[in-house]
Amino acid sequence: MSTLLGKRILLGISAGIAAYKSAHLARLLKKAGAEVRVVMTEGAQAFITPLTLQALTGEAVRTSLLDPEAEAGMGHIELARWAELILVAPGTADLMARLAHGQADDLLTTLCLASQAERVMAPAMNQAMWRHPATQRNARQLELDGWRLLGPDAGDQACGDVGPGRMLEPESLIVELSLFPAATTTSRADASGLKVVITAGPTREPIDPVRYLSNHSSGKMGYALAEAAARLGAEVTLISGPVNLPTPVGVTRIDVTSALDMFEAANHQAENSDVFIGCAAVADYRVAKAAEHKIKKTSDRDDLTLTLVKNPDIIAEIAARARSTGYPLVVGFAAETRDVETYANDKLTRKGLDMIVANDVSQDGLGFGSDHNAALLLWRDTSGHPTQRRELPTQTKSEMAVAILDTILERLAERQDTTPP
CATH class of the missing domain: 3.40.50.1950 (Flavin prenyltransferase-like)
Structure with missing residues (x-):
């Protein structure tokens, strides 16, 4: 210190x-x-x-x-x-x-x-x-x-x-x-006036009125990003799944529950944004038809079959639109348990993202629910060079949010420098 x-x-x-x-x-x-x-x-x-x-x-x-x-x-x-x-x-x-x-x-x-x-x-x-x-x-x-x-x-x-x-x-x-x-630092002063949209937390996919499918996301990383971006002068909209976290000061928060809810809110908010950060842990699948009433356990069977259907790929759709309009800059997250760089690089390419933040959630004390994290940032620069990388060592999520935003601002500045007049 x-x-x-x-x-x-x-x-x-x-x-x-x-x-x-x-x-x-x-x-x-x-x-x-x-x-x-x-x-x-x-x-x-x-x-x-x-x-x-x-x-x-x-x-x-x-x-x-x-x-x-x-x-x-x-x-x-x-x-x-x-x-x-x-x-x-x-x-x-x-x-x-x-x-x-x-x-x-x-x-x-x-x-x-x-x-x-x-x-x-x-x-x-x-x-x-x-x-x-x-x-x-x-x-x-x-x-x-x-x-x-x-x-x-x-x-x-x-x-x-x-x-x-x-x-x-x-x-x-x-x-x-x-x-x-x-x-x-000079780079962070450039956040003033930017419109930043961030998704955070988990989604909940209903099975019946009392049960749902979800994941372990606490929302802490997304909220840290929202707080840091607001401090740096950005106009921040936070689209949040169900979490037990206070809204950062100066941030507009939109609460959603399911992946479809988040998809609708994200598409609407991303339209006029400069940066879209998909930090939420969105469920890949949802139950095809949630039961109208609570599903009762029966004595004549030991299993239960649920039919799942794919949810929309929020960040891929926003990235596809960004490629045609030129905005926003789209940043994704990849929570992996093995071969982190390989899977993150594939996701970066496959979904057409501008940048991806990858972390190994299998490590003790890092990732979901923790106050600390370590990450690998991957991106392709505007000159078409192979994937660039930056490693962020273990640190608090507040510290990491600042480091991630620094890199995002660098990418924005690089894009502006190469945009034809």
Whole structure:
């Protein structure tokens, strides 16, 4: 984590149960070589004491805007100027609302408005609060105001609910923060204004009203791509199968269930897009005729025969149309368990794709359901050279999304350079 070495980070902690994670986060930031100072809201002190953070950072913790001793030297302005990065973790729904409306009614919000530092927030709240239209509206406004929102994650919550709203784990936040310096490269600036359509997650093919055929796709890779593309300025539409993931901020999400649903949505959205990324694990087959009522188990037979028919090949059809119109650039995914490069190269050629991302899902800890992945990128350049390749080593799916988008932007730039005037 050398990118954090020597970086001056102001860690803001607001009043949520996830504040207990902030102590570990402060420790990891220090371990990565950052200089860390902590500001806590009044409510945050009910969850974790300033003394704990002081012991971990070696710096006095600030809690009050109206501290006569500190304000004698305009302490809040000094802190605002000192910080290179303001990291608010956790960021509650209340704090998000106040910042989205430009309020400065305590030390933390005042610093956020008074500083020109990079600003990052890790939201944390009950799943219903996160999904509420007001919170989503505030999240979009914060993004427009220059905030980077990391998370939230989905899963079990302290209140007993299950869903999006958990603060990202400190280790994940450290990884995300380490990506930020690279996010200012010239190539990524070119994503501004691009229309990107991404499919993600599994499809479900009904057998009867209570059963379906599906696969192990979690949707994490597709969602990471959507989040990264939106951060880089693209207009992103995410066509999602059934997953338990929050919609990335700034992304338009279309929920679908079956392969036919996804086929219809993808064809419509791809028409005016610049890039189409088929990251979803679409079922190759569906039941020819789903039963109207639940199929009952009978005692006179031990087997059940289902007649399956092929689903439309979504990405192949979009690629075929792209060859005649010149757009979008079409990127596919290949989840394989053996002979990864051979099968991916065949799929690249057979379906007429511009690029393919292949990974070995048989490896432990990678692929479906995991937060990490490794991949091989294959493409043919515009000069007709044989397949080009780029290997991406094991990394988080957020990191991989950035690397994949970099390569996509390179391919777009190459295409534009060779397009006749």
